[in-house]
């Protein structure tokens with residue numbers, strides 16, 4: 001009888017499964033290190049990461065500028081709260097405001113996407129004195145009480161029962177359904193300008209313009225949840241203010257994911273008009289604006305700028321779209337920049353995702369079984385696109 005010797009991966013998986021709550025379906029690999037678009041597993045295999053650790057690794061894994069900044073900051077001061085001023089926090093806030101579209105002029109720091117959205121809704125309620133929030137069918141805004149109550153996608157809202165009251169839902173893309181709900185009792189309309197988890201759904205620029213007009217007509221604040229679309233992912237620093245948004249600037253932009261290149265950090269960016277309603281102690285969180293996270297934010301923005309990643313996103317998006325045009329089983333490619341949804345004629349996204357993973361390419365699925373998602377690092381290059389296209393052809397048998 002032969003006895004099975006556990007591999008390093010099997011050992012890690014068994015230990016983690018024994019002691020971590022089983023809330024995630026995991027890939028059959030243990031991540032050990034990363035470099036740019038590549039993720040290395042404990043068995044030495046390397047994976048082309050077109051999912052970016054769920055849109056987090058925008059600068060690529062372990063960008064040297066980010067790693068150096070974190071190392072230096074860790075040796076100097078890991079954390080002190082907002083009781084004190086900090087040069088590293090001041091610089092991060094100033095840089096974020098500098099790259100944001102006018103009239104955005106203030107930042108509030110927190111630790112995650114859901115927390116950014118909670119604070120954005122709270123700011124809107126404080127600024128307007130109203131309580132209702134309109135979000136959209138297909139939306140995902142996070143898993144804490146108010147954010148999950150603002151989420152319409154799938155089963156999530158149900159998981160947050162009993163939900164926070166005063167959440168209303170409009171049909172994504174239907175101005176009539178927004179108009180039917182919008183009145184002087186509504187504090188904010190919040191939306192992901194591109195709905196990612198719903199299958200990368202975006203709208204015509206005129207839709208965002210009309211939303212802005214409806215908001216202005218009723219004194220409602222507009223919130224863009226840019227947790228996925230922000231920090232360069234669409235080829236602009238933000239979807240807000242871009243041509244895709246018809247230049248529309250919301251009253252609040254929420255950020256997280258890519259903002260710290262993997263160091264947990266979230267932010268709400270807003271205007272002076274909204275900020276003027278927020279007083280001392282109205283918002284807060286211990287870790288928000290901590291030095292390590294702030295060093296990661298500044299270094300992330302610096303790396304994107306220094307490596308001309310915004311230009312690369314536009315260039316690689318065009319190349320990807322050109323190459324994807326030859327994949328026969330695709331009906332269309334949705335999204336913008338490097339937030340792309342590949343829609344197949346048949347509901348085969350999960351099958352394709354699995355087959356690609358077996359060939360060491362990581363992609364994402366979505367709530368739409370037809371749509372495979374790409375959220376790669378913003379430094380993706382031609383040869384990596386070529387490798388992906390060749391492998392996609394192989395797994396979809398278009399060869």
Ligand SMILES: Cc1ncc(COP(=O)(O)O)c(C=O)c1O
Nearest residue numbers: 112113114140141142192227256
């Ligand atoms: C658009 C959007 N908003 C909010 C969130 C919640 O972010 P976090 O998981 O950091 O709380 C997510 C997470 O996937 C998201 O995609």
